[in-house]
Amino acid sequence: MEAFDPDRKEVIQRAKNAGLELMITVGSSLESSIKAIELSEQYDFIYASAGVHPHDAADFSDDIYIKLKELSKKRKVVAIGETGLDYYYDNSPREAQKEVFGKHLQLSKETGLPVIIHSREAEQDTMRILRESDIGNGVLHCFSGNMEMAEEVMSMGLYISIAGPVTFKKSKQLKEIARSIPDDYLLVETDSPYLSPEPFRGRRNEPSYIQNTIKHIAELRGISYEDLARITTLNAKRLFRIGSIAEKPEITYRIRDSLYLNITNRCTNKCSFCVKFHTDYVKGHRLRLDREPTEDEIKKEIGDPSRYNEIVFCGYGEPLQRLDFVRNVSAWIKEHGGRVRINTNGHANLIHKRDITPELKGIVDSISISLGAQDKDTYNRICRPAVENAYDGIIQFIRQSRKFIPDVRLTVVDLEGVDIEKCEKIAEELNVRLEVRKFNVVG
Numbered sequence: 001m002e003a004f005d006p007d008r009k010e011v012i013q014r015a016k017n018a019g020l021e022l023m024i025t026v027g028s029s030l031e032s033s034i035k036a037i038e039l040s041e042q043y044d045f046i047y048a049s050a051g052v053h054p055h056d057a058a059d060f061s062d063d064i065y066i067k068l069k070e071l072s073k074k075r076k077v078v079a080i081g082e083t084g085l086d087y088y089y090d091n092s093p094r095e096a097q098k099e100v101f102g103k104h105l106q107l108s109k110e111t112g113l114p115v116i117i118h119s120r121e122a123e124q125d126t127m128r129i130l131r132e133s134d135i136g137n138g139v140l141h142c143f144s145g146n147m148e149m150a151e152e153v154m155s156m157g158l159y160i161s162i163a164g165p166v167t168f169k170k171s172k173q174l175k176e177i178a179r180s181i182p183d184d185y186l187l188v189e190t191d192s193p194y195l196s197p198e199p200f201r202g203r204r205n206e207p208s209y210i211q212n213t214i215k216h217i218a219e220l221r222g223i224s225y226e227d228l229a230r231i232t233t234l235n236a237k238r239l240f241r242i243g244s245i246a247e248k249p250e251i252t253y254r255i256r257d258s259l260y261l262n263i264t265n266r267c268t269n270k271c272s273f274c275v276k277f278h279t280d281y282v283k284g285h286r287l288r289l290d291r292e293p294t295e296d297e298i299k300k301e302i303g304d305p306s307r308y309n310e311i312v313f314c315g316y317g318e319p320l321q322r323l324d325f326v327r328n329v330s331a332w333i334k335e336h337g338g339r340v341r342i343n344t345n346g347h348a349n350l351i352h353k354r355d356i357t358p359e360l361k362g363i364v365d366s367i368s369i370s371l372g373a374q375d376k377d378t379y380n381r382i383c384r385p386a387v388e389n390a391y392d393g394i395i396q397f398i399r400q401s402r403k404f405i406p407d408v409r410l411t412v413v414d415l416e417g418v419d420i421e422k423c424e425k426i427a428e429e430l431n432v433r434l435e436v437r438k439f440n441v442v443g
């Protein structure tokens, strides 16, 4: 765009210096799509999209469609758009906007490239057209809709991209959306040269300012800048099929100031809400193991345990399936000044056919036990345990854990059918704290 004519190179360098790994420069007309592609061909980390903005829908023609299709075959073109509807400016007649939007969706389907969708004050028509097109590959850019729209967008398999306005004081609805949508659907963007985040509001925006938007959203979500950067980078790579994605599973991974240990995929439950049944990633970390790590491998990756707030046995399975491993590594962590927590489904005594809780004495500081539900039937429906009498076994395991572990907490996920009040009562009777986790928020 012209706004960058005086200092484009410096702007790109500043983005690199800010830690941006990859960038997509977005076409909004035939001419700007060609320019975007030219720019992408000069830098290995820049990619382009090809499309015509709804503002220019009135000038769209079959000839432009054919040209966009040609451009979409270029190596650096990774998306179709920006396209969509803009009823705020109404620069083109609405009928033309709708028709051209439909054509871009058709092009996205023909090429297999994801579509970048603009929707401003046009929610109803945008959603109707998306529903009719059955498109499941793309992103709602600079999202400005409500939570209901966000939920429907995600149910279609589309991503939601948040830009600078989330940092504005009055953007309450957008902040709520940025706080609550699941990791797997979240992207961030600049929309440069528009929509600068605070404290640059009103000035020309540039890619390096994405740091401010990320920082703000990370605070809203209670995670670190690095966590959010990793999550959104992974999502962008997967959606636009750019860059490289780590193939190797991670046996340790960091979230905030804690280190999580991923030691097994095995589990005696098949919970309906379990993240591992729909993705290999948690907070941008690839967790599905191809083999279980050894004690030496884990210790080597932990390094100095005292560097972390807490070291948590968690991952993609039930850690106490590997009881000896947990005991040995926990003892080693404690010897080296670390703090240990175990996240467990509470089946350990049923798995090992004895009371294992005394074996955790002195080597485990904290244990989070998944209560799952307020009664047996609901638990069996949601968690589908492979062990007999799982629910009674969990209650017994909680009682025993209290004798040997200083901090015992219960967790439940706020799913349909889970009675939080009754779960709170159970926790109270057992004299432990209950933590309610939101569905689809992991880590």
Ligand code: SF4
Pocket: 267, 268, 269, 270, 271, 273, 274, 275, 276, 315, 316, 317, 318, 344, 345, 370
């Ligand atoms: S207990 Fe945990 S790891 Fe096992 S299925 Fe349930 S959520 Fe997944």
